[in-house]
Amino acid sequence: MQEQVRVLLKGDEERVYPKGVTVMDVARDISPKLAKEALVAKVDGELVDLSYKLDKDSKVEILTFEDEEGRRTFRHSTSHVMAQAVKRLFPDVKLGIGPAIEDGFYYDFDRDESFTPEDLEKIEKEMEKIIAEDHPFERIEVSREEAIKKLEEMGEPYKLELVNDLPEGAKISFYKNGEFVDLCAGPHVPSTGRLKAVKLTSLAGAYWRGDSRNKMLQRIYGTSFPKKSMLEEYLKKMEEAKKRDHRKLGRELDLFSMHEEGPGFPFFHPKGMILWNTLIDFWRKEHRKRGYQEIKTPIILNEELWKRSGHWDHYKSNMYFTEIDGEGYAIKPMNCPGGILVYKSQVRSYRELPLRMAELGLVHRHELSGVLHGLMRVRSFTQDDAHLYVMPSQIEEEILGVIDLADYVYKIFGFDYHVELSTRPENSMGPDELWEKATSALRNALEKKGFDYKVNEGDGAFYGPKIDFHLKDSIGRTWQCGTIQLDFMMPERFDLAYIGADGEKHRPVMIHRTIFGSLERFIGILIEHYAGAFPVWLSPVQVKVIPVSQKFLDYGLKVKRELEDQEIRVELDERNEKVGYKIREAQLQKIPYMLIVGEKEEAEGLVSVRTREEGDVGTRTLQEFVLEIKKKIDDKK
RNA sequence: GCCCACGUAGCUCAGUCGGCAGAGCGUCGCCUUGGUAAGGCGGAGGUCACCGGUUCGAUCCCGGUCGUGGGCUCCA
Structure with missing residues (x-):
């Protein structure tokens, strides 16, 4: 009689399979859709390849790109494909490490010449080729001796160092995709064909093992997604995020500046x-x-104090020094x-x-x-x-x-x-x-x-x-x-x-x-x-008074004065421009409230309120507006 | 500090395969007095980061310095 294993799935569902069934088979059995999206699995809490054979009753979780660990595996596999592409184009490189990181992956390479942005394009092309070739990722478990022998043959000094540092009794594995073999604990996605959309994003130096005493390797960063559209969405999101960069907004909103005369000040x-x-x-x-x-x-204190505190021995390289009346002082x-x-x-x-x-x-x-x-x-x-x-x-x-x-x-x-x-x-x-x-x-x-x-x-x-x-x-x-x-x-x-x-x-x-x-x-x-759109209590300018034309400057000024009396931060746009123009600018300056004042408002002592978020919200008396905005300020909204 | 990239007007950026530099926005002036995201016309504005080299001639090529960006190491 054939032995069976009981598999406990998500939602406490239990299914029975013949012993030796692979996780992929289980995924297929659950649904074709899941089989298609499955990347990696967790068996009794341990991450494994989909080709993993179940030989005992297990709790199985099948992971897709929706899962954090699924994504990381996906990116990690992409890093192998990148290393493969690099090896094809530049056979002399030595491999460092290539993990997944949040939103992507990197791989470190040792090569005498530096990579250029053009090289990145070539590598990306080669990666696409490897993906099209759809090589399966195969796991090969070896003994420590075999691993060392293999890496010596391959001429990979950094990998060799990694193996030598592995603890006694650690499982050592290689993964092979096509002609490329890399020391790696895994797991990986089933094959390179899963990695639909890849993009290499940047190039940087990185010290081997993160130690500045070691050689600096070249790190290539990239990201990947199971769909082209997801990659595009991600790149768009990054573009959007750049618009919120405080350095850009700091200049646009006139908050602060940096100057060559004082780098870092x-x-x-x-x-x-x-x-x-x-x-x-x-x-x-x-x-x-x-x-x-x-x-x-x-700010400046005698250096004796810093010797006593221990800063002299432990923090000196971060300190600035000066001299007063021939004695040593430090800037705190x-x-x-x-x-x-x-x-x-x-x-x-x-x-x-x-x-x-x-x-x-x-x-x-x-x-x-x-x-x-x-x-x-x-x-x-x-x-x-x-x-x-x-x-x-x-x-x-x-x-x-x-x-x-x-x-x-x-x-x-x-x-x-x-x-x-x-x-x-x-x-x-x-x-x-x-x-x-x-x-x-x-x-x-x-x-x-x-x-x-x-x-x-x-x-x-x-x-x-x-x-x-x-x-x-x-x-x-x-x-x-x-x-x-x-x-x-x-x-x-x-x-x-x-x-x-x-x-x-x-x-x-x-x-x-x-x-x-x-x-x-x-x-x-x-x-x-806040992307520069500060809540009212923080906004440098809380209210912009915008007269419809020069004729209503006086009323605008009156509104401004009354708001100032209430300790509201207010500016009057006195420029000889059209309303739309002044509104546009106030909007771009992300000012929370705009008060439009013209003939109607002046006649009845009103203001027309426009908010940054909602646009025109109608007219009210100035007193009503003051109550409204003060409540927001008090509530730190 | 290290690796890679970059540095052209206040801002965003074009441009010159080496022959004395351009746009839009902004700014200034004039016209327009206009009701909810850009009215029109005109003007000013640059030692093309800095220093040196190559060249008849450098913003462009080469080297160095400074600064900026993305990382690494380090930290609020």
Whole structure:
């Protein structure tokens, strides 16, 4: 009697097949459509090829391009096809790695000459050929010895390095599509013919294994889709996203500018400053409510301070230096040492703790020239910093308080965010047990909040581990904004103390934290998030008064004055132009309200309201309009 | 810092296979006084990023510097 396997499908449906049935057979049995769209499968939670044979009762999930893992497999297979095309055209290249990434894939190659954009076109053509040839992807499992032998024959030093680093007992596999064979854990789509629409998008350098001490390889980025139309849609979406780029909108909306005279040092224009000041007004209010005090410390401080804080040994390459009266000074890259001097300016009692001292501190950091990016990555920025000096027993509660504040603030702006926990880096100070204690305190807080979080091993600050809040820009890149860093080191180094209830000196713990992160970066994110169409409470210009003709300038001026009296940010378009022209411009400037005033309005003391989103919404009295807009401003809409 | 690409008017971009540079928008002036996304005419505006080389002659070719963009490493 033939043995059978029971297969548990999605929705708890169970089917029975002869032992040795492939996942593809199961897909075919379910529906021809699924068979056509199936890319890869999950058997008992493990990703496998569709050719995988089921030899025991299993839970089977068949994945298509709709599934995250299906997409990643699809892109990863495309990267193999790209490597195949590159090998055909440039047989001398050595292969690095070629994973799927969000929205696409890349492959790293080592080649003496650099690839040109023309090469990319050729590679893309060759890929299309390989896809048309429809080679199946075949899995070949080998022993470590066989793998090493094979890679030596193939002359692939980077792959060889990868195999040598694989842990004892790891399954080693190759995948073969046509004449191309590559070391790869898999899985893959059934054959190259599935990869209907491919596009190579960019060319970049990338260090082997992400280490700048290693050789720089050439990375080719691309993306792929199962349908041409999906690729086109994606490319269009990227074009649209570029229109929201804060650097472009910053110029168009006259918010800020960058100049060759100060690379990485942004210049804020009047309208950008309104965003800035509105944000910090909001920030101050929320911090006052939560028991924060505000301080301000100098930008330039004696280098002795930085030696003491550890910045000299751990952060010097990011700092700027100067000299005053023959003595060495540093321009602050962080606010903590200055803040600590304020803490130490008097004897602190346990009754004062937790002591929450906030500072909008302008810091300067020497960032590598290649990383500068609009407002997102600059060399001088204002952190909405705060240092909380707490007793050990208060740590958790204070961390939770910061998490809540960050969540509250991000929700006001409608941001999606994710959090990451970063642990001890290589270049850091202090004993391991303190790091362990600090890291678990942060971890506990995250667990308590029920956050899904990513762990970045070795990514903490040199004085302590941290929780980071990441927000997305218009094309999906994420930027770290808020951060919470737990620090047992600085209190030690600066011999911080408070007098406990027992009359003895005790060591406080410091929590460093930001919510916006940097005002610059946060504003950059805001611009992209709203595509420049800020909610009324943030809009640099909230109302544009547009007289129908020069005859109604006086009435327009009167409307403007009354709105100004109500502290509404209003401009009057006095130019000798037609209404349509002035409206168009106000619309392009993304001003939320336009008030059209002419004969009718002047006669009855009315305004005609046009909104950025809805167009003409009819007339009302100025008083009515004021109530309406003030409500929006108060509600932060 | 490293890899690749780019740098022409305030902005967006054409252009010259080496022979003293162009459009649209914006800006300025004049005409028009117009009711919900561009009224008409005219003018001004460029050391073609900077430095050097090749050449009779360079914005164009070559080298370097600076800056920008996309990545890598690094970080708010």
